[in-house]
Every structure is written in structure tokens, then in C-alpha cells.
Amino acid sequence: MKSSKNYLALPQQLFGKLELNRNCELRSDLAPLMAKSSSTGCTHFELNALYQHIVKAEPKHVLELGSGISTVVLAHAAKVLREKGKECSVVSMEESRHYHDELHALFPKALLPYVRLMRSDVEDRRMGGSIARSYRDTPRQAYDLVFIDGPQIPKEPEYLDGDLLNVQSYNTKAFVAYLDGRKSTRLNLMRLMPGARFKHNALHKWTRIDIPEKAQRR
Numbered sequence: 741m742k743s744s745k746n747y748l749a750l751p752q753q754l755f756g757k758l759e760l761n762r763n764c765e766l767r768s769d770l771a772p773l774m775a776k777s778s779s780t781g782c783t784h785f786e787l788n789a790l791y792q793h794i795v796k797a798e799p800k801h802v803l804e805l806g807s808g809i810s811t812v813v814l815a816h817a818a819k820v821l822r823e824k825g826k827e828c829s830v831v832s833m834e835e836s837r838h839y840h841d842e843l844h845a846l847f848p849k850a851l852l853p854y855v856r857l858m859r860s861d862v863e864d865r866r867m868g869g870s871i872a873r874s875y876r877d878t879p880r881q882a883y884d885l886v887f888i889d890g891p892q893i894p895k896e897p898e899y900l901d902g903d904l905l906n907v908q909s910y911n912t913k914a915f916v917a918y919l920d921g922r923k924s925t926r927l928n929l930m931r932l933m934p935g936a937r938f939k940h941n942a943l944h945k946w947t948r949i950d951i952p953e954k955a956q957r958r
């Protein structure tokens with residue numbers, strides 16, 4: 741798990757951990773996964789932001805780009821909604837066979853009905869001076885929530901994680917995305933998505949992106 745070197749971020753990370761621990765099943769699923777997984781990932785602040793968004797906003801279709809420990813948190817939040825009779829399912833994309841297979845082996849079996857773990861190659865597309873890297877096989881759905889933490893991209897500033905652009909191109913309704921770090925992705929998306937609202941949390945290197953319904957996009 742990623743931990744911030746900025747000590748100002750620590751209280752909110754601790755708060756996030758305490759909030760997540762209120763879900764006892766989630767707490768007991770996370771601990772062994774964190775001990776065994778070789779995947780690096782989100783902080784507790786970020787995991788809690790995703791969990792709280794799902795249980796409060798009740799998205800029906802969730803897309804995660806870059807699978808890992810966060811996938812367990814998303815699946816638990818989907819389970820909370822489904823136990824209330826609401827619809828919620830998670831698609832999680834991963835390009836690395838190693839990380840995909842490892843997560844599949846470690847993933848709590850009881851959570852598999854809530855998430856589709858998908859391994860996919862990636863492809864690059866040139867777009868207005870940028871190079872957008874996307875998963876080739878991302879299912880085309882009207883996602884309500886997109887969490888961008890992959891695919892891995894070169895460090896050059898013209899590269900970005902491009903799946904959000906694909907979802908925006910066909911999704912006519914308003915939806916929300918969260919972006920973990922990934923500065924070049926943020927800066928390129930800000931240029932390529934003028935109709936979206938970006939709210940960047942510099943302390944946690946965490947960005948919320950609100951994409952309005954298609955008719956209101958410029």
C-alpha cells in the first residue's frame with residue numbers, strides 16, 4: 741500500500757482506515773490481502789473516498805482501471821448496495837498477467853459475484869498531441885463511476901490513461917471519475933475534456949472529475 745511522505749496527509753489516512761474498519765468483513769478481507777499481495781496501491785484516504793462514494797451515490801456500474809487491493813474495497817461497497825436490493829456491479833481491468841493472476845488467487849471468493857476481474861492488453865491512440873493508452877477489452881457500459889489507476893504509462897508528459905475518454909465518448913449521462921496521482925493523465929485530460937470539472941486534492945494527489953451529461957458538454 742502507498743503511504744504519503746506528507747505528514748499533513750496522515751490524519752486523513754488514519755480517519756479513512758478507521759472508517760473502512762467499521763465494515764468488519766472488509767477489515768478481515770483486507771488484512772491478509774495487504775500482507776500477501778505484491779501490488780502497490782491506494783492509501784486508506786483514497787480507498788475510503790471510493791467506498792464512501794459508492795455507498796452514498798449508489799452507482800450501478802463501476803469501472804476500475806488498474807486492479808489491486810482497491811478492487812476488494814469496491815466489491816465490498818457493491819455488496820453493501822446489493823444487500824439493500826440495489827443494483828451495483830464492478831468491472832476491474834488489469835494489463836499485467838502477473839498482477840491479474842495474483843489478485844485472482846488472493847481475492848475473497850465470497851466477493852467474486854460483485855466484480856468482474858478482466859485481463860486485457862493495452863493500445864495507444866494519438867489524440868491532439870497526446871498519446872492515450874487504454875485497455876483494449878474494456879466492456880462498453882454506461883458507467884456511473886470510473887476509478888483511474890491504470891494502465892501503466894511511460895513517464896513522458898504526452899502520455900495519459902485514456903479509458904475515461906473512451907467512456908466519455910459513448911456515455912450520454914453524467915458520471916464521476918476519480919484519478920489516483922498520475923499527473924500527466926490529469927493535465928492531458930484537463931486539456932482534452934474541457935466540459936468536465938476537475939477538483940484536485942494536492943495533499944492526497946487525488947482528483948475528482950465530474951463529467952456532465954452529453955448535452956451539456958462543450
Ligand SMILES: C[S@@+](CC[C@H](N)C(=O)[O-])C[C@H]1O[C@@H](n2cnc3c(N)ncnc32)[C@H](O)[C@@H]1O
Pocket residue numbers: 778779780781782805806807808809810811834835836839889890891892
Ligand atoms: C499502482 S497499482 C494500483 C492497483 C489498485 N488500483 C490498488 O490501488 O490497489 C496500478 C497498476 O500498477 C501495476 N502494479 C501493481 N503493483 C505494482 C508494483 N509493485 N510495481 C510495479 N507496478 C505495479 C499494475 O499493473 C496495476 O494495475
